[in-house]
Amino acid sequence: MQQSAFLPHQALAQLFDVLQRDGYTVVGPTAEQGAILYRQLDSVDQLPVGLVDHQAPGRYRLEQQAHGRYFDWVGTAQGLKPWLFTPEQPLMVAREVEGGLRFESVHENVPPTAVIGVRGCDLAALALQDKHFLQGEYPDPHYSTRREQLLLIAVNCHRSAATCFCVSTGDGPEVTGGADMVLDELDQGFWVRATSPRGSALLARLPTRPLPGWHKRRSKTLRKRARVQQRALPSRDLRTPLYQARDDETLWQSVADRCLTCGNCAAVCPTCFCSRVDEESPLDGGQSTQVRRWDTCFNDEHSYLVGHVVRKSAVHKYRQWLTHKLAIWHDQYDRSGCTGCGRCITWCPVGIDIVEEVQRLCTEVKAQEPHE
Amino acid sequence: MNDPWLPQQAVVMEKVMETPDVATLSLKLADTAAHQRFRFDCGQFNMLYLFGLGEVPISIMDLRQGLVQHTIRAVGRISRKLVALEPGANLGLRGPFGNSWPIEEARGRDLVFITAGLGCAPVIAAIRRVIAARPDYRRLVIMQGVKHREDLLWQEQYERWREVPDCQVLLAASEEKQAPFAWSLGMVTTLIDKARFDVNNCTVMMCGPEPMIRASMHGLEAVGVGLENCFVSLERNMQCAVGLCGHCQMGTPFICREGPIFRVPDIRQWFLLEGY
Ligand SMILES: Cc1cc2nc3c(=O)[nH]c(=O)nc-3n(C[C@H](O)[C@H](O)[C@H](O)COP(=O)(O)OP(=O)(O)OC[C@H]3O[C@@H](n4cnc5c(N)ncnc54)[C@H](O)[C@@H]3O)c2cc1C
Ligand code: SF4
Ligand code: SF4
Ligand code: FES
Numbered sequence: 001m002q003q004s005a006f007l008p009h010q011a012l013a014q015l016f017d018v019l020q021r022d023g024y025t026v027v028g029p030t031a032e033q034g035a036i037l038y039r040q041l042d043s044v045d046q047l048p049v050g051l052v053d054h055q056a057p058g059r060y061r062l063e064q065q066a067h068g069r070y071f072d073w074v075g076t077a078q079g080l081k082p083w084l085f086t087p088e089q090p091l092m093v094a095r096e097v098e099g100g101l102r103f104e105s106v107h108e109n110v111p112p113t114a115v116i117g118v119r120g121c122d123l124a125a126l127a128l129q130d131k132h133f134l135q136g137e138y139p140d141p142h143y144s145t146r147r148e149q150l151l152l153i154a155v156n157c158h159r160s161a162a163t164c165f166c167v168s169t170g171d172g173p174e175v176t177g178g179a180d181m182v183l184d185e186l187d188q189g190f191w192v193r194a195t196s197p198r199g200s201a202l203l204a205r206l207p208t209r210p211l212p213g214w215h216k217r218r219s220k221t222l223r224k225r226a227r228v229q230q231r232a233l234p235s236r237d238l239r240t241p242l243y244q245a246r247d248d249e250t251l252w253q254s255v256a257d258r259c260l261t262c263g264n265c266a267a268v269c270p271t272c273f274c275s276r277v278d279e280e281s282p283l284d285g286g287q288s289t290q291v292r293r294w295d296t297c298f299n300d301e302h303s304y305l306v307g308h309v310v311r312k313s314a315v316h317k318y319r320q321w322l323t324h325k326l327a328i329w330h331d332q333y334d335r336s337g338c339t340g341c342g343r344c345i346t347w348c349p350v351g352i353d354i355v356e357e358v359q360r361l362c363t364e365v366k367a368q369e370p371h372e
Numbered sequence: 373m374n375d376p377w378l379p380q381q382a383v384v385m386e387k388v389m390e391t392p393d394v395a396t397l398s399l400k401l402a403d404t405a406a407h408q409r410f411r412f413d414c415g416q417f418n419m420l421y422l423f424g425l426g427e428v429p430i431s432i433m434d435l436r437q438g439l440v441q442h443t444i445r446a447v448g449r450i451s452r453k454l455v456a457l458e459p460g461a462n463l464g465l466r467g468p469f470g471n472s473w474p475i476e477e478a479r480g481r482d483l484v485f486i487t488a489g490l491g492c493a494p495v496i497a498a499i500r501r502v503i504a505a506r507p508d509y510r511r512l513v514i515m516q517g518v519k520h521r522e523d524l525l526w527q528e529q530y531e532r533w534r535e536v537p538d539c540q541v542l543l544a545a546s547e548e549k550q551a552p553f554a555w556s557l558g559m560v561t562t563l564i565d566k567a568r569f570d571v572n573n574c575t576v577m578m579c580g581p582e583p584m585i586r587a588s589m590h591g592l593e594a595v596g597v598g599l600e601n602c603f604v605s606l607e608r609n610m611q612c613a614v615g616l617c618g619h620c621q622m623g624t625p626f627i628c629r630e631g632p633i634f635r636v637p638d639i640r641q642w643f644l645l646e647g648y
Contacts, residue, residue, distance in 0.1 A: 091377040094423055100383065100402060100462040101423055105375040137629070138376035138614035247645065274618035277611045279426040288424045290377070295611075295619070302619055304609050306447045316647030324621070331624040 003200060005208035006215065008189040009068065013044045015153075018205050019114045024151065027083065028116040029070075035060055035077040038115065047117075048073055055161035055342060058351030071117055071185045074161040075341060079122045079270030080115065084146045085129060089292040091142070091277065096286050108142065114151040118179065120172030121164075121341040123154060125270030127178055131333050132273045151198060154179035158222035160229045163342030165355055168232035171339040174223055184219040191215040231345075231355040233326075234362050236336060242327040245361040248368070249315050255357050256314035258350050265344035265352075266296035266321060271329075271337045274302065297321055326358065376614040379421045379464030380406055384457050385439055390525045393446045394490065395455040398439035399465065410440060413472030414498035415605060415633050418442070419613045421464030425450050429610045429628075431494035432468060440465070443493040443525065469613040470632050473498045474603060478575035479508045484567065486588050488517040488560045491580030492525060494605050494632075498577065503536055512539040513567045517560025517584065519547040542566055560584060564591040571595055576602040577633075586644070589636060599636040606632055606639065623648045 007015070019026050030039045030046045036053060039046075053073045054061045060077070090106045118126075133143035157164075157173035166172030175182045180199035184191040192208065194200040234241075245251050266272040276295040281288035295302055297320045303310035311317050329337030338354070345353045381402035388396045401407035412432045420442065421427035428450045433441040446455040457463065475483075475498050483502055485495050502509055514533055518524050524543065534541045542563040544556045551557045556566065561584065576597060578588055585604050592602060606627055611617035613628045620627040623642030625634070642648040 092375075092379070094379075094421070094464065096423060101381050101464060103379050103381065103464060105378050133616065136615045138374075138616065140616055141375055141377075243641075249647075273616070275611065276617065276619070277426065279424060281424040285424075290426070292617075295617075297618075302609065305607060306451075310608070311647050313647075319647060323623075328621075328624050332626075 003203070004191070004193045004211065005203060005206070006189055006211045007183075007192045007206055007208050009070075011189070011207045012047075012070065014207055015116075016041075016044050018202065019151075023112055024114040025111045026114050026116065029073065029076055031062060034062060036062070036073050036075070037077050038080070038083065038117070041116075052159070053161060055163040055346045056351075057163070057345050057353050058348055060346050069185050069187075071155045071183070072159060074119075074157055074159055074164060075343065075346070077343070077347070078268060079341065079343070080118060080126050081129065081270050081272075083113070083115070084126075084143050084150075085133065085273065085275075085294075086142070086146075087294050089142050089275075091290040091292050094288045094290075106142070108145055110146050110149045112149045112151065113146075114153060116153045118152055118154045119157055119341075120154070120175045121166045121169075121339040122270060123152065123175060123178035124166075124169075124171035124339040125341070126152075128271045128333060128335070128337060128339070129273060151202075152179045153181045153183065155183045155185060156219070156223055157226045158185065160226045161342060161346075162230050163345040164229050164340060165231040165233060165342060166340035167227055167229050168236070169336060169338055169340035170236060173226035184215070184222070186215060186218055186222075191219055231342070231353075233338070233340070233355060233358060237330055238336070238358060238362070239327045239330055241362045241365045242323050242358075244365045244368075246319060246323050246327075248365075249319075251361055251364050252315045252319045254360075255352060256318050258352055259314045259318050260349060261298045261314050261317050262349060263296035263298035264347050264349065265354075266298060267294060268343040268347045269325070270339065270341060270343070271325075272296065276301065297324070322354065322357065325354075376466075376612075376616075379419070379427070379466045382420075382440070382463050382465040384459050384461045384463070387457065387459055390443065391523060393455065394443060394525060395446075395457075396433065396441055396443045397454070397457060398436070398441050399463070400439055401465065402462075407438070410435070410468075412440075412468040412497075414475060414501060415472040415494055416468040416470045417494075417613070417632065418465050418467030418469070419610075420454060421466070422450055422453050423462070423464075425453060427464065427466070428454070429469075429607075429613060430454075431605075432497065433493045434497040434500065443490065445490050466613065469628055471630070473577050473605075473633055474575060475502055480573075481509065482511040482513070482569040482574040483509055484513045484515070484569055484574055484576040486515045486560060486564075486576065486578045486580070488580030488584045489519075489523075490525075491578075491584075491605075492516050494579050495577055496526070496529075499533070503533070503539075506536065510538070510573070511569050512536065513542065513569050514539065515542045515544070515560050515563040515567060517544040517546060517563070517580070519545065521545050521548055521552045521555065540568060559587065561587040561591045564588065564595060571597045574601060577605075578602065579605040582606075582643075589640075599640070602636040603633055604636055604639070604643075606634060606643070
């Protein structure tokens with residue numbers, strides 16, 4: 001079976017056609033309110049042709065360029081998280097009936113969904129969320145239903161934003177696994193590789209051409225360009241310095257002084273999994289629904305116990321977020337909870353930079369060590 | 373796939389007001405087969421759901437005459453309504469969740485229970501199991517602290533335990549002016565010095581407010597008990613009880629999953645830090 005081919009730019013519409021004819025809902029990048037987001041798409045015309053994103057701490061800006069490439073932008077405002085771990089998820093419906101209460105599960109009808117344009121960091125985050133939501137003792141049925149319907153068409157990044165640091169986490173800029181199909185976007189079209197049986201079946205139905213011969217060298221050059229990043233975490237496993245920093249609250253004061261505890265970082269983080277459960281009962285009664293909503297450790301309610309809040313101060317909140325993400329995650333899920341996507345840096349209203357904070361903490365912890 | 377979010381219907385069969393704000397509810401699952409299947413290990417908890425309000429984690433006090441018992445203090449929105457339920461009322465139940473007290477592994481050892489306030493509820497079943505298998509264990513020490521004498525739940529139960537061979541029952545009241553007969557004045561930790569047990573061959577089980585647990589850890593270490601033989605039941609906010617919502621994390625462990633009971637050295641680095 002053919003595993004690798006060339007898909008001209010103008011044939012991308014056929015990819016949409018084939019997917020839609022097979023009953024897939026197509027999800028892909030589109031520009032909306034000044035940012036690129038994954039949205040349900042009807043046609044290839046909604047893709048952000050020629051758009052490039054400029055990201056910096058606390059800043060995201062799109063620029064229209066003259067070229068006709070579809071995937072030259074780097075980061076969406078949200079990753080795959082909202083498509084699987086939805087921001088709002090009904091969990092259970094309770095009804096008052098003769099002789100008591102009746103409880104009903106919530107089942108959703110999810111169509112097969114093909115996501116086009118996902119990046120290496122998105123897929124790494126997906127693998128982490130899979131671990132959390134599916135591989136424990138109690139898999140989440142809602143995440144699972146959506147996950148089973150997913151077909152993933154990934155794109156290798158050929159640019160990095162100033163906020164990206166996936167090279168240091170090992171999760172990009174190239175796709176390292178988890179997709180059904182991987183694309184490299186070149187000037188006239190795509191070098192397409194099928195990386196799963198479903199991907200192969202899809203590839204076989206596309207109007208592809210033989211590979212031009214120069215595709216490998218060109219892709220390599222472009223991917224190499226993306227590997228040049230302005231930020232890097234000091235190492236993949238930061239448990240030693242961060243557990244040391246954890247024990248000294250004074251080291252967290254400078255960042256806590258700036259942190260608004262808004263929780264934006266956790267909301268955009270593709271691996272954060274916290275949620276709360278709300279009860280919603282319409283006024284006419286008789287029925288009540290439990291609804292799960294995204295929550296973050298920056299909310300007082302997250303750590304509320306009758307009479308007190310365990311993490312009240314910005315020091316405790318920011319320390320929970322950072323130590324969980326970069327240290328505790330190793331003990332829970334065998335790797336860091338950060339895929340280097342940079343979203344928390346871009347979408348922080350005051351531009352707090354997780355990489356800069358880690359570097360500072362590591363330096364300050366080192367400075368405290370007794371000299372020999 | 374089983375739906376971890378789906379409660380079972382339960383009915384309040386009996387209710388005992390233990391104090392003006394604490395009630396013990398005895399529940400029966402509406403589904404007879406499920407009711408007969410229901411088992412728990414001492415120290416586990418259920419999520420109790422009230423229509424239109426939501427659910428809260430509550431320890432299983434015991435399983436008696438086939439009924440699931442919970443002892444609940446009215447402290448907030450949902451617990452207040454739970455305490456106000458009357459026989460015949462309907463509620464939802466998910467569980468049991470969590471791990472259990474190490475009473476099997478503790479055979480052949482002295483057992484020490486240190487609890488304060490409502491912390492006694494999660495150990496009641498364990499104490500009863502141990503007493504039912506009395507020859508398998510050596511000395512038994514039961515310490516419970518309350519503010520006022522009348523806050524002590526199950527006074528008769530404690531009096532009966534005083535009669536059990538080789539069982540020392542120590543009670544402390546922190547806010548009485550004078551010690552009631554056979555009681556001490558002060559926090560439960562003041563009782564540790566009065567307790568007679570083999571510090572080299574004991575298992576300690578603790579449950580209560582966090583400051584009391586910390587003080588007990590100090591007190592136990594001071595008399596030479598190795599903390600690796602001490603276990604504690606802990607609480608954090610819980611939205612799901614099935615390892616998904618993230619609220620119950622105390623550093624590394626999810627309390628609903630790896631807990632609520634921990635061997636002290638396994639949790640100590642987090643437990644002793646404010647903010648986790
Ligand atoms: C493993 C475990 C076992 C418990 N066993 C018992 C028991 O046997 N008897 C008893 O009376 N209480 C027990 N509790 C405490 C009980 O869960 C809280 O008192 C209860 O959640 C308070 O809810 P509320 O709505 O009445 O209070 P509110 O103050 O209105 O609380 C609002 C919400 O915060 C959360 N919350 C508040 N306090 C706690 C808490 N301590 N633990 C977890 N979530 C909390 C709940 O989601 C609650 O609905 C236990 C807690 C845990 C974690
Ligand atoms: S911590 Fe920041 S950079 Fe890392 S995965 Fe989350 S949002 Fe991306
Ligand atoms: S960092 Fe905070 S919001 Fe994110 S998963 Fe951890 S505890 Fe939850
Ligand atoms: S209570 Fe939700 S993860 Fe433990």
